[in-house]
Amino acid sequence: MAAEHTTLIPVSHTHLDELRSGLPLSRALACQLIRAGEHELPGLLAAAVAAKQRFKPDIITYSRKVFIPLTNLCRDYCGYCVFRRDPGDAGAHTMTPDEVMQVARAGEKMGCTEALFSLGDKPELAFPEMRETLRRLGYNSTLHYLEAMCELVLRETTLLPHPNPGLLSAEWIRRLAAVSPSMGLMLETTSDALLRPAAAHDNAPDKIPSKRLRTIEEAGKQNVPFTTGLLVGIGETPEDRVNTLLAIRELHLRYGHIQEVIVQNFRAKPGIPMQDWSEPTHSEMLRTVAVARLLLPDLNIQAPPNLSAPYYDELLGAGINDWGGISPLTPDFINPEKPWPHLEELRLRTEVKGYSLRPRLPIYPEFLPAVTAGPGLLAKKVKAAADREGYAWRATAA
Numbered sequence: 001m002a003a004e005h006t007t008l009i010p011v012s013h014t015h016l017d018e019l020r021s022g023l024p025l026s027r028a029l030a031c032q033l034i035r036a037g038e039h040e041l042p043g044l045l046a047a048a049v050a051a052k053q054r055f056k057p058d059i060i061t062y063s064r065k066v067f068i069p070l071t072n073l074c075r076d077y078c079g080y081c082v083f084r085r086d087p088g089d090a091g092a093h094t095m096t097p098d099e100v101m102q103v104a105r106a107g108e109k110m111g112c113t114e115a116l117f118s119l120g121d122k123p124e125l126a127f128p129e130m131r132e133t134l135r136r137l138g139y140n141s142t143l144h145y146l147e148a149m150c151e152l153v154l155r156e157t158t159l160l161p162h163p164n165p166g167l168l169s170a171e172w173i174r175r176l177a178a179v180s181p182s183m184g185l186m187l188e189t190t191s192d193a194l195l196r197p198a199a200a201h202d203n204a205p206d207k208i209p210s211k212r213l214r215t216i217e218e219a220g221k222q223n224v225p226f227t228t229g230l231l232v233g234i235g236e237t238p239e240d241r242v243n244t245l246l247a248i249r250e251l252h253l254r255y256g257h258i259q260e261v262i263v264q265n266f267r268a269k270p271g272i273p274m275q276d277w278s279e280p281t282h283s284e285m286l287r288t289v290a291v292a293r294l295l296l297p298d299l300n301i302q303a304p305p306n307l308s309a310p311y312y313d314e315l316l317g318a319g320i321n322d323w324g325g326i327s328p329l330t331p332d333f334i335n336p337e338k339p340w341p342h343l344e345e346l347r348l349r350t351e352v353k354g355y356s357l358r359p360r361l362p363i364y365p366e367f368l369p370a371v372t373a374g375p376g377l378l379a380k381k382v383k384a385a386a387d388r389e390g391y392a393w394r395a396t397a398a
Contacts, residue, residue, distance in 0.1 A: 019047035025294040027246060034238040034291045041283065048290035048319030051297045056321045060350050061300075061360040064343070064392065065114035065325035066107030066159070069333045070095050070146060073130050074120025076204035079273040080234055080266055083334050084120055087129035094133050097152060103330065104153045110328050113385055113392045114362040115159040117146060118333065121166030121206040143172055150179040154381055162227075162325075162362035167206050170218045177224045181363040181371045181382050182259060184227035185219075187212050190247050191240040200234040200274065213247060220255025225367040229262030229302070232288050233280035241288055245295045252299065259364045260300045262324065263289045265307050267335060282311060286318045293319030300364055305346065306338040313349040322360075323350075358391050365390025 019025065025033075036044050071094040074084035085092035104115055124130040124142055139145040143165060150161035161180040168176070168185070176183055190209045194201040201207040219226045230244045245261070252258035265280050280288075285308060293301050302322040305312035326340045341349075350357040363371060363382065368390045372379045387393050 019044075019051075019294055025291075027242060030242045030245075030291050030295055031239050033294070034242055034287050036287055038283065041286065044290050045286060045317050045319075048293040049317060051293050052301075052319040052321055055298055056300075058355055059358055060316065060321055060323065060355045061358050061364075061391070062323040062343075062346065063114045063325045063362055064110075064112045064359050065116050065162075065327050065362070066103050066112050067325070067327055067330040067333055068095065068100055068103055068115055068117050068149075068153075069093075070100070070117050070119040070149060071123060071130070071142065072120060072333075073123035073127060075123055075126035076121055076206050077202075078204045078207065079198075079200040079202065080231075080269075080277075081334075082269045082272055082336070083118070087127050094130070096137070097149065100149050101152065101156065104157050104159050107327070107329050108157045108159055112327070112329065113158070113160060113359070114325060115150075115153045115157075115161045116325055116362070117150065117161060117163040117165070119146060119163075119165055143168075143176075147175055147179060150176065154179055154377060158381070158385060160362050160382060160385060167211055168215050168218070170222070173215070173219050173222055173224060177222060178376075178378065181361070181378060182225040182227060182367070183219070184260075185212060185215050186231060186262065186264070187216065187228045187244055187248060188231040189234065189236045189240055190244045191236045193240075194235050198273075213251070216248075216251055216258075217255070220251055220257040223255070223257060223370050225259040225363050225370055226257050227260040227262065228258060229260075229264060230288075230292075231264050231266060232285065233266035233277070234274070235277075238288075242291065242295070245292055249296055252296075257367075257370075258299055259367045260302055260322065261292060261296055263292050263301065263303045263320075265303075267307055267338065269335075269337065282308070282314070286314065289315060289318035289320055304332075304335075306332055306340045307335060309338065309341065312341070313353060316350065316353045316355065323357075325362075359393075361385055361390075361392050 033044055072083055072085045146165055153159050153161050162182055163176055163180055164184045265285050268275050268279055289303055300322050301320045302324045303315045303320050304324050347357045371382050
């Protein structure tokens with residue numbers, strides 16, 4: 001069962017008028033808004049859309065990508081994950097360099113600009129089979145292999161790597177930043193309660209919030225454009241969601257490196273420990289996205305459309321300005337049962353809401369100077385991929 005809801009607290013019209021005028025959102029008000037009643041929701045959404053329009057009017061972006069699941073072996077056992085495998089499980093696989101390049105080149109032909117690398121967190125620490133696989137491939141660790149594959153894709157294609165490798169040391173942030181213009185790590189939640197037995201992050205050593213915050217902070221110290229976000233509906237309270245957004249805001253205010261905040265909803269799947277948990281409602285998602293926009297008025301807010309189908313276009317009315325990575329080629333390996341919308345459908349449904357849809361790179365336009373200022377292959381490749389406004393050259397492939 002998901003966390004129980006407490007009594008809703010009324011939100012006054014004065015509060016919503018203040019928000020529409022752009023006044024800062026306090027934690028106390030955010031906690032009220034994230035529990036707003038249905039009759040208060042339209043006012044909340046209107047305030048969030050007004051904030052979005054002040055930030056980036058009339059444009060919604062997405063990244064045309066290929067999804068590269070470098071390895072699905074993982075030492076964490078999160079209660080909601082269908083991606084991870086143990087050695088010997090059906091579907092357990094670590095991609096070879098040839099497999100990586102086959103996907104990357106196919107995506108390049110289809111006009112993709114991002115190679116999203118997803119992988120389990122340090123599986124060689126738990127599984128001797130992974131250590132043997134890495135030895136056979138010629139690498140000391142999964143991160144060494146990831147670094148090499150990012151460099152290979154960067155060198156041999158026009159795609160830009162965006163790795164999501166889990167917890168990273170300062171050294172590994174530096175190394176991966178040399179072969180990728182941006183990287184990511186979902187904070188998910190700041191609630192330690194989810195580490196308790198039978199909770200979502202029980203038996204997941206890499207999901208300790210303080211460790212994830214440390215990685216995000218280290219990326220800020222190194223001025224690395226960074227994607228993070230929260231996972232909604234895994235046992236946290238609405239107030240926990242606010243606290244997670246505030247933790248992200250604090251890091252961005254300190255370092256200015258958070259390029260994107262993802263608001264992702266939990267979806268139940270057969271065979272996972274949380275298969276019988278209640279999913280967050282559509283209204284919960286709208287409230288969470290709207291509060292994220294109001295707490296983070298100058299940050300890119302994204303929500304995955306495939307996880308809110310068929311009503312994903314309503315997220316545009318909650319203040320998002322980005323759809324995230326959409327692939328014309330590869331499935332969402334994290335949520336394989338939820339296909340991405342066709343890009344033409346995404347464009348039409350975005351335009352019906354009054355916005356134009358534009359392809360971006362894995363790094364947002366406002367963060368390009370952090371990567372393109374210096375010499376080297378990465379700066380050269382990013383410059384070549386960006387148009388005059390810092391977006392991706394418009395894809396012509398189907």
